[in-house]
Each structure stands twice: as C-alpha cells, then as structure tokens.
Amino acid sequence: MRVVIAEDLALLREGIARLLEEGGFDVVASVDNGSDLLRAIVVEKPDVSVVDVRLPPTFRDEGLRAAIEARRRAPGTPVLVLSQYVEHAYASELLADGQGAIGYLLKERIGDVRDFLDAVRRVAEGGTALDPEVVRQLVARRGPLGVLSPRELEVLGLMAEGRSNAGIAEALVVSGSAVEKHVRSIFAKLAIAPAEADHRRVLAVLAYLRST
C-alpha cells in the first residue's frame, strides 16, 4: 500500500515512516506542511495519508484543513489524522462528508505498532479508526441516541473505533451472533437503510457523532 505522511517534526516523520515501511507500506512522500500534503495527495494518489493535525504555517489545524480539502476535491480519499489531543469536533468535521475512510488517533497509539498498522490498513480500505478516547468522550455525552440501549451504545462505540464484529465480540466477551443482533438493532433504531455492510457501519458512526 502506498502512503503519504504529513508531519512537521522531523523526528516523528522519520519514526512514522520507518514504522510504516517495517509494516510493509510504501512511503511515497513525506511532507511537513498542508499545501505540500494537498499536492502530494493529488500527484501520488496514495492509498492512505497519515496526517498530523497541527502543521505550519499556523500550527493550529492546518493538517485537518488540508485533509478536508483533499477529500472535497477527491471524495473518499482515505486519511488517518494524528493528534496529541482528542477533540471530537475534529472527528466530526472529518466524518461530515459521510464517505468513511477516516481515522483519528492520538499520537501515542503509534507505539502499539500492530494496532496502528491495522488502523492505517482499515482506513485505506474505507473503514474508520476512531481513537478509543474520542469514543469515550462521545459516550460520556450521548444525545438523541438515547434510543439505544447501553449495550448497543457500547457496540456502536467499538464500531466507531473501527472494530469488526469479531473484534467487538472479543472486546465485550460475547458471542458473534449476539454482536450481530446488536448491530442489526442499531441500524434499525437509527433508521439506516440496508446497504453494503461497511458503509452502514460508517453511517451509524456518523449518526453517533452528529448526536453530540
């Protein structure tokens, strides 16, 4: 898989590049600012981009803006955003176009090498990878999703993190069929029409984010 990295601190840029290469990714471009990121995405058409929220020149949310702009030009461009802070507003903005293929992780998750590489792959394949911390914040302030039972909320949260049904079953220590039942119930309660399974999961997560 071909990947573009946008990170302004050389130390981290190199670390992430090494880690991705070790994981079998092909790092086709490493940039340190938002406009170079946009150009790299347009030129290289990578399978996924790993982007730091904060990039020069403003050092605010330059990376996020560049990612959103890239997805505006080429809808569905997979982007995994890294941040040292959890702001679920960022996650909501990223997911707002309803296309999926979005990740939002805290930087320290990079250290869990396998999980991180999994997350990058999942995003490249059109799934989501939301940081458990983002999900925790969202669960803490659930809104109109009150229609969901506490168990269903839990399942939805794990879906938002990007886990498969099997992964959710493992995390909650329940059977796979129980998870499937919950997932079906979530889709029904959120009135998400039958469609390709992955896309429905994204829509459910979106509904989840919008509810806050």
Add this chain to the structure above:
Amino acid sequence: MAARPGEPYGCAMSVREIVTRPFRLQAWKELAYLLLGLPVGVVTFTVVVTGVALGVSLLITLVGIPVLVATAYADRGLAWLERRRAALVVGRPISDPPYRRPERPGALAWLKALAVDPQTWKEAAWMVVVFAVGLVGFVVAVVLWTVALWAVTFPVYWWALPHDAVPQVGGEGDELALDTWPLAIAVGACGLVLLVVSPWVCSLLAQGQARLARVFLGPGAATTRLGELTRSRAAAVDAQTVELRRIERDLHDGAQARLVAATIDLGLAQEKLEVDPVEARRLVEAAQAETKEAIGDLRRLVSGIAPAVLADRGLDAALSGLVASCRVPVSLEVRLPERLPEAVEVAAYFVAAESLTNVQKHAEATTASLQARVQDGRLVVEVTDDGRGDAAAVPGSGLDGLAARVTALDGRLLVTSPAGGPTVVRAEIPCVS
C-alpha cells in the same frame, strides 16, 4: 521654540514669533474653530432645546420618552463631532468618554443607563453652552478681523472715497473726519497692531472654548485612570495567553514529540525482540535517549515558567544565574533591596532572560551588560548589547510579550535599537512596598 498646539503660552517668545503668529497654520485653524462655533451652536441649541421641550411636554403621553431618547442620541452624535472639532485647536480630538452600559438586557435597563449616565447630561449641557460661547467667539473673531483688515487697508483707498463716505471718529459734534494722510496712516498702523493682536485674542478664546469642551465632553480623570487600568489588565491577560501558547508549543514540539518518538522505537523494538535482538536493543537505546531528551525539555520548560532559584534566592541570584549561562560575556550590576514583590521579580527576570536570549540569538553582540536597581520606587532593569540593533517589539514577538508583562504591572518597556546598534531594553516596574 515653535508654539505647539495646545500649549502656545507659558514660554518665552521672540518678537518675531509674536508678530508672525497670524501667518501660521495654527492661527487659521483657531479662527476656523471660532467661526464654526456659531453655526454649530445654532444647530446644537436648536436640537437640544426642541428635543427636550418637545419630549418633556409629551412625557405625559409616553411619546415623550422616545423623543428624549432620540435627543440624547443626537447629542451623542453632535458631541462626537464636537470632540473632533476641538482637534483644530488642541491638535487631536478629545478622547471619547465611556458611556454607561445597561446592567441587564431589556429596554428598561437601557433607558436607565441612558438616564443616569452623567455623560448624557453633560453633553446636553454642552449643546446649550456651546451656543453661548460659540456666539461670543464668532462675534469677537469677526469684529476683530474685519476691523483689522479694514484699518490696515485704509491708507490704500481712503483718498478715493466720496466726501460723504469718509468715516468719522469721535462723538456727536466733535467728529474727526479721517481725510488726511497722517490720519489715514495712523489708522493703518492701528490696523497692523490689530492684525497681530487678533490672532492672539482668537487663540485665547479658542483654547478656552476647547478646554471647556473637554470638561463637558471628555472622560473625567477617574475614567482616564480606569482606561489605563483596563489596558493594563488586558495586557496581563494577553501576556498570560501568549505565555500559555508558548508553553503549549514547547510541550507539543518538545517533550510530547520526543515521548511519541520513544514510543515508536519501543513499539518497533517489541516487534523485533525475537527476530532481531540486536536491532531491538538499538531501538530501546534510542528510546531511552529520546526519553532523556524529553526530561531535559521538561526541565527547561519548567525553569522558563517559574525558575526555582528566583523563588528561593531572589532576583539577584537568578540574574547571576542568567548571566553565567549566557554565551556572550555580560557585565552584571545589581543593586537591590532584600526582596521585591514576587510579580515584580518574575517580570524583571523574564525581561532579563528574554533580552539575553535575543542578545545570543539575534544581536551578533560581543559584550552585553545587565543592570538592575531601584530608583524612585521603580525597579529598573536594563540590558544593553553592542550588537547590530534593529530589534523591534513586533506583535507576537518575545519583546512584545515582555511589554505586555511589564504593562500588566503598570510599568513600561522601552526599546531603543537603531540599525547598527547598540540595543537597549529597559523595563521600569513600580515596586513600592
């Protein structure tokens, strides 16, 4: 010396200056101010008298309230213009006073704020007063200048006047016709004197009027001080925001980034522990190095927030520490009483620290000096270097942050840094204990 607007008196002037006054721009501005006084007075008087009379007489039907409110707002607008008219005389507009704001939302609170604001009444009063003083000023200015111009030009044309049009002076039965050359020239001479005197009289009147306007329309002394306090409080908040932002940046780019890098190395090491122990060992060592760097970053950051030695041993010791760690040789001269208020010490420390950092980073200096002393109840900290100069407190810069810090304590920061140097950064902070 040149007469400056606002304070043309009270200093010795040469005869030349006295005589040439009518030909200075300032004299014409003052004349314009006086001449404008009458039309302005007529307008303001009409507005306020009509508005108040109408408003009060309609008060019984409640329609009076909007009329009075409209009058008050018209007064505000006219007062705003009046403050700017005064610039003709005093050089710059009278500062706008703060108006009372409603304590609560809602029409009643708003009406109350308008009614109890002394400024509302002062402005209304000025609208009447300006009519009186404007009238006087106008008449005096017009009469003086007309007579002066008439008299000074009299010798030019008196002989051409028909006999019955020759002006006469003196009382009934004792008239003296101005129909001889000596008399005509005497009139001309009087005109010359008047030409010099008129601008002075006009200036006095204009100055008086403008000062009176300031009493009615400007902020009072208490409000002026309040404005200063508001500014220094805003500076304090700014300084704090800038500081917090800097800390966040330092953490993000420093310790946090290094720890993430260490985590990456450790993560990779974990993966390789069995397949490639040599590489895993190298990665663990790299992670350890990153961690140490992070600790160093944190230490530097903490000492930047609140240097321990400053709290423990005071400014003198802290400044010695700064000088000792500076790469450019610095001569240190400190004369301070035992301890100063903590906020003052901290601000002074940061002035010295930031200035010395600039000396090392930007100034290309070979020597510098740092002085700290208490003088007239103010702590004066001065950093001088022999570098290339051209330093400026541009917004967002370190110097700008220092200025905010110092202003927050009611002090001031002075930076002189001509291109080519030397640069002097001087902070004065009140420290009366």
